[in-house]
Amino acid sequence: MKNKNVLGTAGGLAVLLLVFIGCGEKSGEKEYGKAMAAWKSGELVKAQTLLEKAIKKTSGNENKSAAWNQLGLILWDLGKVEDAADAFNESCVLADTITSANLNLGIALFHAQRFDDAEMALNNVLGKDPLNHTALAMMGLIAAQKQDWTGASRAITASVKVNPQSAAGRTALALTELQRNSGNAIKQLESVLSAYPDYAPAAFNLAVIYEQTLGDKNEAVRWYNHYLGQAGENGSHVDAASQAIARLSAPRAATPSGSDPVAARRHYADGIKLLTAENFNAAIRSFEQSIQAAPNQKDAHYNMGYAYFKLGQYNEAANAYRGALQLDPQYADARYMLCYSYFKLRKWSDAEREANALAQIDKARGEQMLQHISDNRKR
Structure with a gap:
C-alpha cells in the first residue's frame, strides 16, 4: 500500500487529512510498472502519461479501478484536484467495493469545495466501515465548512476516539474550538505539539490563528518559523509560511x-x-510600497484592505483593516470593513465582536451589522 499525506485548507488553516490509500501492483503491465517508478522518482507528468496508457490496456474492472485510483493520486500530486476527483470517481464506478477509492474521492471533492458530493462519497465509506477514522474526520471538516460546529466536533471526536494517537485528528478537533474559544484552540494545538513535536501542521495552524484571529504578528512569525523548521523544504505550506513571514x-x-x-x-x-x-x-503593491516608506498611514492600510476585499481575499483584507485599526482604534470605516470581512468568511463570533465595537463609535452601522449577522448566521 502506498500512503500519501494530504493537507487541506479551511479558512487558511491546515488540517492533515490523514492518508490517501494507494494500490500495489495489479496488472503487471509494462506501462503500469514504469508509471509507478516515475511517480516514486518525482516525474509526475511522465507517470500520468504512462498510467493513462496502462489504463487503456488494463482488463477487468478491479484492476482498472485500482489503476484509476492510482492515477488520481498522481493527479493530486500535480495539484489537479478536479481531475483527481474525476479519476477517483471512475475508480468507484468500476468497483464500488473499494473503500480506498471512495475515501480518496471524498477527500478530493472536499478540496474541490464540492462538499455535498464529498459527503455522499464519505457516507459510502462509513456505510461499509462505520469506524473509519479518516472518513469521520473528513465529515467533521465538511460540517465545519457548513458552520455546523456541533456536528464538526461530534464527528471529529468520534474519529479521535477510534484513533486517539492521531495528531491529525486532535488538530482537527482543536480547530472546531476556534469559533467558540480561540484560547482553547491554542491550548489544544500546543498540547498536540507537546505530544508530537515534529507534527508541522499544528504549528502552521497556530501561526494562522495568531495572525488572522488575534492579530499578534510576533507570535505568528514565531510559529511560521517553527513550521518551516519542522516541515522542511517539501512541506505543503512552505510557500504560504514564507510569504506570511515576509x-x-x-x-x-x-x-x-x-x-x-x-x-x-x-x-x-x-x-x-x-x-x-x-x-x-x-493597487495592493502600491499601497504596500507606501506603507514600507511610511508605516503609520491608516488610510494606506485601509485602502489596501479594500483592494483585497474586492478580490475576494477576505483574510488578507481583515489583516489590512486590523493594521489600520492599530493606528486608529476609532477608525469607523476600517472597523466596519473588518466586520464585513469576517462576515464574508462566516466567522460569526469575530464579526459580532467587531460590530459591537463599531456600535460604540457608529451606532447606526454597528446595529445594522449586528442585525445582518443575526439574520444570516441562522441560515
Whole structure:
C-alpha cells in the first residue's frame, strides 16, 4: 500500500487529512510498472502519461479501478484536484467495493469545495466501515465548512476516539474550538505539539490563528518559523509560511534612510489611481510600497484592505483593516470593513465582536451589522 499525506485548507488553516490509500501492483503491465517508478522518482507528468496508457490496456474492472485510483493520486500530486476527483470517481464506478477509492474521492471533492458530493462519497465509506477514522474526520471538516460546529466536533471526536494517537485528528478537533474559544484552540494545538513535536501542521495552524484571529504578528512569525523548521523544504505550506513571514516582518524593517514621506505619498497616490481603475493587484503593491516608506498611514492600510476585499481575499483584507485599526482604534470605516470581512468568511463570533465595537463609535452601522449577522448566521 502506498500512503500519501494530504493537507487541506479551511479558512487558511491546515488540517492533515490523514492518508490517501494507494494500490500495489495489479496488472503487471509494462506501462503500469514504469508509471509507478516515475511517480516514486518525482516525474509526475511522465507517470500520468504512462498510467493513462496502462489504463487503456488494463482488463477487468478491479484492476482498472485500482489503476484509476492510482492515477488520481498522481493527479493530486500535480495539484489537479478536479481531475483527481474525476479519476477517483471512475475508480468507484468500476468497483464500488473499494473503500480506498471512495475515501480518496471524498477527500478530493472536499478540496474541490464540492462538499455535498464529498459527503455522499464519505457516507459510502462509513456505510461499509462505520469506524473509519479518516472518513469521520473528513465529515467533521465538511460540517465545519457548513458552520455546523456541533456536528464538526461530534464527528471529529468520534474519529479521535477510534484513533486517539492521531495528531491529525486532535488538530482537527482543536480547530472546531476556534469559533467558540480561540484560547482553547491554542491550548489544544500546543498540547498536540507537546505530544508530537515534529507534527508541522499544528504549528502552521497556530501561526494562522495568531495572525488572522488575534492579530499578534510576533507570535505568528514565531510559529511560521517553527513550521518551516519542522516541515522542511517539501512541506505543503512552505510557500504560504514564507510569504506570511515576509509580509508580517516587512512593516518592522527600517529603510536605510528611515521614513520617506515623499515616496509614501507618491505610492499612495498611485495606489488610489489603480484602485479607481479596478486594477486591484497593482493597487495592493502600491499601497504596500507606501506603507514600507511610511508605516503609520491608516488610510494606506485601509485602502489596501479594500483592494483585497474586492478580490475576494477576505483574510488578507481583515489583516489590512486590523493594521489600520492599530493606528486608529476609532477608525469607523476600517472597523466596519473588518466586520464585513469576517462576515464574508462566516466567522460569526469575530464579526459580532467587531460590530459591537463599531456600535460604540457608529451606532447606526454597528446595529445594522449586528442585525445582518443575526439574520444570516441562522441560515
